[in-house]
Amino acid sequence: MIRLANVEDALLIHEIMLSVFEEYRNIDVPSGTLNETISSIEEALGNGSEKALLCFLINVPLGTVRFKFGEKSLCFFRLSVCLEARRRGIAKSILSWLENYAKEHEITEIWCRVRISIPQNIQLYQSVGYTVYLVK
Numbered sequence: 711m712i713r714l715a716n717v718e719d720a721l722l723i724h725e726i727m728l729s730v731f732e733e734y735r736n737i738d739v740p741s742g743t744l745n746e747t748i749s750s751i752e753e754a755l756g757n758g759s760e761k762a763l764l765c766f767l768i769n770v771p772l773g774t775v776r777f778k779f780g781e782k783s784l785c786f787f788r789l790s791v792c793l794e795a796r797r798r799g800i801a802k803s804i805l806s807w808l809e810n811y812a813k814e815h816e817i818t819e820i821w822c823r824v825r826i827s828i829p830q831n832i833q834l835y836q837s838v839g840y841t842v843y844l845v846k
């Protein structure tokens with residue numbers, strides 16, 4: 711089950727993100743995710759500057775993603791799937807949910823930023839039809 715998160719889900723979103731992004735702590739430029747707080751997520755969800763999804767399997771939270779709207783675009787970030795749940799199609803299900811949500815809201819473009827140094831993430835997005843653009 712995938713659903714929109716609410717402010718009360720900030721702790722759960724934070725826990726999933728930190729558990730996933732911990733593996734990137736020691737790369738050249740660590741992810742800013744590791745510095746985020748529950749309060750910052752609560753604030754963003756509460757003031758409407760961003761939204762989030764949670765993905766559950768038999769009431770166990772396994773994934774999350776956060777996103778924002780532009781004029782005619784949706785930018786997603788912090789896509790996180792628990793390590794023990796990877797390679798089960800959860801990330802692809804989350805992306806599909808986002809794509810349907812975008813269509814319902816007449817959004818014509820979906821994008822995210824991905825580190826070129828993490829090829830498995832680039833492969834995921836390419837496998838579902840996203841185009842990779844290098845930005846300097």
